[in-house]
Amino acid sequence: MQVTIKDVQKSFRRGETTVPVLRGLSCEFPSGTFNFVVGPSGSGKSSLLYLIGALDQPTSGQIEIDGRKISTWSETEANHFRANQVGFVFQSFNLMSNLSALDNVLVPFMPQGLTSTKRKEAEELLKLVGMGHRLTHKPNHLSGGEQQRVAIARALLKKPQLILADEPTGELDSQTGREVFNYLRLLAGQNQSTVIVVTHDESYMQPDDYVHRISDGRLIETTQVSESGQC
Numbered sequence: 001m002q003v004t005i006k007d008v009q010k011s012f013r014r015g016e017t018t019v020p021v022l023r024g025l026s027c028e029f030p031s032g033t034f035n036f037v038v039g040p041s042g043s044g045k046s047s048l049l050y051l052i053g054a055l056d057q058p059t060s061g062q063i064e065i066d067g068r069k070i071s072t073w074s075e076t077e078a079n080h081f082r083a084n085q086v087g088f089v090f091q092s093f094n095l096m097s098n099l100s101a102l103d104n105v106l107v108p109f110m111p112q113g114l115t116s117t118k119r120k121e122a123e124e125l126l127k128l129v130g131m132g133h134r135l136t137h138k139p140n141h142l143s144g145g146e147q148q149r150v151a152i153a154r155a156l157l158k159k160p161q162l163i164l165a166d167e168p169t170g171e172l173d174s175q176t177g178r179e180v181f182n183y184l185r186l187l188a189g190q191n192q193s194t195v196i197v198v199t200h201d202e203s204y205m206q207p208d209d210y211v212h213r214i215s216d217g218r219l220i221e222t223t224q225v226s227e228s229g230q231c
């Protein structure tokens with residue numbers, strides 16, 4: 001899934017004033033690539049992710065998914081996109097405390113009724129992220145890294161063509177963070193998903209990843225990580 005951002009502006013109202021956050025940002029996320037969005041705090045990274053996920057709308061400019069403008073979608077199309085094509089992985093894992101790890105992964109599929117195939121797939125995904133021995137544990141009996149792995153499995157069960165991750169390792173130590181990224185890459189690779197990660201930590205980057213630097217709501221540069229790990 002290809003994501004194209006064209007001259008996007010986004011402002012928020014704060015009391016009487018309008019605060020510009022994205023100021024004419026243009027950017028390209030090619031299909032099947034692993035992308036990082038980096039930049040100073042407050043530069044608009046999370047706001048950009050919300051717009052790409054059709055969770056919010058730009059003040060002006062266009063966001064295109066596979067060449068189709070989000071702004072022209074009906075509410076039904078936007079809902080379908082969010083529910084079936086995007087996997088959201090955010091810093092707060094948003095797990096339901098009264099449900100087991102397995103049921104948390106299955107939550108997005110509960111409205112349409114669970115099939116035994118889906119249950120099996122959810123189990124397989126949890127095994128793949130090293131959580132096969134924790135299927136029946138509730139979130140408060142899991143570590144932060146384990147909870148994030150459940151959140152990744154939940155996001156990936158629908159085999160999303162697009163994965164949006166906002167500081168997915170923000171609350172994890174570096175070793176656990178590395179494992180979380182390994183699983184994210186493994187699962188994204190299986191579906192050839194386009195991945196867009198907002199992070200402050202550049203140590204998770206690998207050769208061929210794209211790095212988009214934004215500052216003051218604009219794209220400063222896009223680079224590709226070289227074999228030696230340099231941007």
Ligand SMILES: Nc1ncnc2c1ncn2[C@@H]1O[C@H](COP(=O)(O)OP(=O)(O)OP(=O)(O)O)[C@@H](O)[C@H]1O
Nearest residue numbers: 012013014021039040041042043044045046047048
């Ligand atoms: N819903 C909102 N209403 C008002 N202001 C908002 C809203 N969402 C974001 N902002 C403001 O927009 C600016 C950019 O926020 P954003 O979270 O996109 O930045 P960021 O680059 O992700 O920052 P950080 O790295 O600290 O998470 C901030 O000043 C924030 O307060």
